[in-house]
Amino acid sequence: xxxGFKAIFFISIGLSVLIGLFVPNEHVSFWWEGIPAFxxxxxxxxxxxxIFGAKALGHYWLQRDEDYYDx
Amino acid sequence: MTINAIxxxxxxxxxxxxxxxxxxxxxxxxxxxxxxxxxxxxxxxMGQGTYWTYPFLGYELILGxxxxxxLCFGYVFVIIAFIGMVxxxxxxxxxxxxxxxxxxxxxxxxxxxGDLFTLYAFWEIMAVSxxxxxxxxxxxxxxxxxxxxxxxxxxxxxCLLAGILIHIAGTGSIYFNPIGLDGLGxxxxxxxxxxxxxxxxxxxxxxxxxxxxxxxxxxxxxxxTTKSAVYVLLRxxxxxxxxxxxxxxxxxxxxxxxxxxxxxxxxxxxxxVSQVGYMVAGVGIGTELAMNGSSAHAFCHILxxxxxxxxxxxxxxxxxxxxxxxxxxxxLYRQMPVTLILYLIGAFSISAVPxxxxxxxKTMVVASAADTxxxxxxxxxxxASIGTxxxxxxxxxxxxxxxxxxxxxxxxxxEGAGEAPLNMLIAxxxxxxxxxxxxxxxxxxxxxxxxxxxxxxxxxxxVINTMQLLLFAAAxxxxxxxxxxxxxxxxxxxxxxxxIPGRLFLSFCEKPLNKLRSDVQGSCSxxxxxxxxxxxxxxxxxxxxxxxxxxxxxxxxNSERREEIAARLHQLKSIxxxxxxxxxxxxxxxxxxxxxxxxxxxxxxxx
Numbered sequence: 001x002x003x004g005f006k007a008i009f010f011i012s013i014g015l016s017v018l019i020g021l022f023v024p025n026e027h028v029s030f031w032w033e034g035i036p037a038f039x040x041x042x043x044x045x046x047x048x049x050x051i052f053g054a055k056a057l058g059h060y061w062l063q064r065d066e067d068y069y070d071x
Numbered sequence: 072m073t074i075n076a077i078x079x080x081x082x083x084x085x086x087x088x089x090x091x092x093x094x095x096x097x098x099x100x101x102x103x104x105x106x107x108x109x110x111x112x113x114x115x116x117m118g119q120g121t122y123w124t125y126p127f128l129g130y131e132l133i134l135g136x137x138x139x140x141x142l143c144f145g146y147v148f149v150i151i152a153f154i155g156m157v158x159x160x161x162x163x164x165x166x167x168x169x170x171x172x173x174x175x176x177x178x179x180x181x182x183x184x185g186d187l188f189t190l191y192a193f194w195e196i197m198a199v200s201x202x203x204x205x206x207x208x209x210x211x212x213x214x215x216x217x218x219x220x221x222x223x224x225x226x227x228x229x230c231l232l233a234g235i236l237i238h239i240a241g242t243g244s245i246y247f248n249p250i251g252l253d254g255l256g257x258x259x260x261x262x263x264x265x266x267x268x269x270x271x272x273x274x275x276x277x278x279x280x281x282x283x284x285x286x287x288x289x290x291x292x293x294x295x296t297t298k299s300a301v302y303v304l305l306r307x308x309x310x311x312x313x314x315x316x317x318x319x320x321x322x323x324x325x326x327x328x329x330x331x332x333x334x335x336x337x338x339x340x341x342x343x344v345s346q347v348g349y350m351v352a353g354v355g356i357g358t359e360l361a362m363n364g365s366s367a368h369a370f371c372h373i374l375x376x377x378x379x380x381x382x383x384x385x386x387x388x389x390x391x392x393x394x395x396x397x398x399x400x401x402x403l404y405r406q407m408p409v410t411l412i413l414y415l416i417g418a419f420s421i422s423a424v425p426x427x428x429x430x431x432x433k434t435m436v437v438a439s440a441a442d443t444x445x446x447x448x449x450x451x452x453x454x455a456s457i458g459t460x461x462x463x464x465x466x467x468x469x470x471x472x473x474x475x476x477x478x479x480x481x482x483x484x485x486e487g488a489g490e491a492p493l494n495m496l497i498a499x500x501x502x503x504x505x506x507x508x509x510x511x512x513x514x515x516x517x518x519x520x521x522x523x524x525x526x527x528x529x530x531x532x533x534v535i536n537t538m539q540l541l542l543f544a545a546a547x548x549x550x551x552x553x554x555x556x557x558x559x560x561x562x563x564x565x566x567x568x569x570x571i572p573g574r575l576f577l578s579f580c581e582k583p584l585n586k587l588r589s590d591v592q593g594s595c596s597x598x599x600x601x602x603x604x605x606x607x608x609x610x611x612x613x614x615x616x617x618x619x620x621x622x623x624x625x626x627x628x629n630s631e632r633r634e635e636i637a638a639r640l641h642q643l644k645s646i647x648x649x650x651x652x653x654x655x656x657x658x659x660x661x662x663x664x665x666x667x668x669x670x671x672x673x674x675x676x677x678x
Binding site for chain 2: 009012013016017019020023024025026027029030037039040041042043044045046047048049050051053054055057058061062063064065066068069
C-alpha cells in the first residue's frame, strides 16, 4: 500500500511541475512568478526553512521540560 | 420587509437561561438544537437596517445594526452554534450549555451592536461566559488557565472601555463606525480589539487556555472570540496599515510555534493565531477584495477549525490522551478511521487544498496583497500556508493516527479506543460537508460577503501552483519525517512574562513586602502606645522622660538604683490627669493672656 502511495505521490509531483510549465499565468504581480516551477521551489525550501527555523528556536530557546511551570 | 421583534442574542441568552429548568433530558436536547435553529430562521427574516434603538444618558443605543457584514458573521456564528451543540449533546452538565449559549448570545450582541456602549456590554459578557467553558474541565490546570484567560480579557476590556470613553469625549458620537487610528482613544480601542484577536504579543491567552477547555467547550471557544474580534476590526479599522504587518507576522508566528508543539489542541490553537493573521492582514489592506477575503476566511475558518477541534476532542475523549508523544505509533487510524477522514477534510480545508473551503477564502486575502503590490506580505502569507499544510495535514495526522512510537512503551494500539459517540461524529460530518460544499461551490459564500465578488479562485494557473506548493512541502516533510515526532516538552510563549515574573512578584509581595508592612505597622503601634501613655497626663511627661533617661543611663549592675528609679517611674505613670490637681489661680491665666496679646501687638504693629 505504501509503495502505491509513494508512486502516486511522485507521479503527482512530476505532473504538477510538468503541467505548470504549460499553463500560462494571466495575472503576473511579481517578477518571481515568471520563474518556472517557482511555487514548487518555494514550497520545498519554505517547508525546510520552517522545519529547521522552528526546531532551532525551540531547541535553543523555547522548549522546556513539561513540569516547567509546576510549583 | 417587516422585522421580527426578537434580537438573535436574546434567543440564545434566554434559551441558555431556561435550559437548566427543563426537566426531561430529551426536552433539554431538543432545546439545545432548536435554539440555534430558531436564531437562524430569525436571521433569515431580518432585513437590512437599524433596529432596537433605545435612548440612554442622552445617547442612542443601537442593538441591531443589520447589514451584509454583520449578517455574514451572524450566519456562521449560528451555524457553528448548532454544530457545537450537536457535538455537545451527550454532555449532561447544564452549566456548560448555559455558558455556551450566553457566549454565543453575547457574540451575536457584539456583531449586531451599532454603538460602542452596546458593543462593550456584550464584549464583557462574552469574556465572562466563555471562561466557564474552560473552568468546567475542573482540574487545576484548567482553573489556573481560566484565571489567566479572564485576567487578560479583563485587561483588554478595560483598554476598550477607556478607549471608548476617550473617543466619545473627543467626537461626541457613540456610533460604531470606522474609527481609524488617530490618538489615544482609538489606539486603546484597537488594543482592546487586537487582544481578543490574539495578535502577538497579546495572543498567549489563546494557546494557554483553549487546550485546557472542556472537549465540547473548546469547539465554541475556537469560533467566537477571535472571529468577533475580526468582525469589529473590519468594522472599526479597515485599511489600517499597522494591521497588515501585524497580520502577516502573526500568520508566520503561529505556524512556527505549532511546528514545535506536542499537545494536539495547543498545536491547533497556534493555527488559530496563524489563520486569524490572514484576516487581520486583510483588514489592514482594506480593499474590497481584502475585506471580502477576511470575512470569507473568518466564515470558512470557523467551520474547519471547529471540525479540527472536534476531531482532536474526539481523540482525547476516546483515548484520554492529548499529546502526540502519547499517541504516535499506536495506529489509531485502525480504531478511529471515520474521525481520521473527517479530520483530514478539516486539514485540507485549512491548508487551502483546491476543492476545500480554505482555498476559496484564504487566497482572496493573498491575492489582495498581490494586487496592492505588497511583496513581503505576499511571501509571508505564502510561507504560512506551507507551514499550515505541513503542521496539520502532515505532522499532526502522522503524530496522532500513524507515526512511530518514540518512547519505550511498546504499545501497538490504545486499549478500548474506538469511534467517538454518534452525536460527535454527526457534528463533525456536518462541518465537513460545509467545508467541502463551500470549496466546491464558493458562490454560496461569495453571495453573502459585504462587497460584490469578482474573484475567481479556480483558474488553472492558481490550482496548479497551489498543488506544486503543497506537494513539494509534502516532499520536504517526507525527507525529515523521522525527526518530526512529538517531543515531551512544552514551549515557552509570551505568557511566560506574566507567569514567571508574575509569580516572583507575588512571592515578593508575600514575603519581603509583607515583612516591611508588618515592621512598619509594629513600630507605628509601639509609638502610638507611647504617645497614648504620655497623653494620659501631659503634666508628668517631663518628669517621666527625665526618669526614663536616668534609668537608661544607670549601669545595669546598679540594680538597687534602677529599682528605685523604676518604682518612681511607675508611680509617675500611674498619676492620672485631674483638673483639680493642676488648677492654677485666675491671676496667672489673666497674666498669660495679657502677655500673649502684648507679644502679638508688638509683632503686628512693629514688624
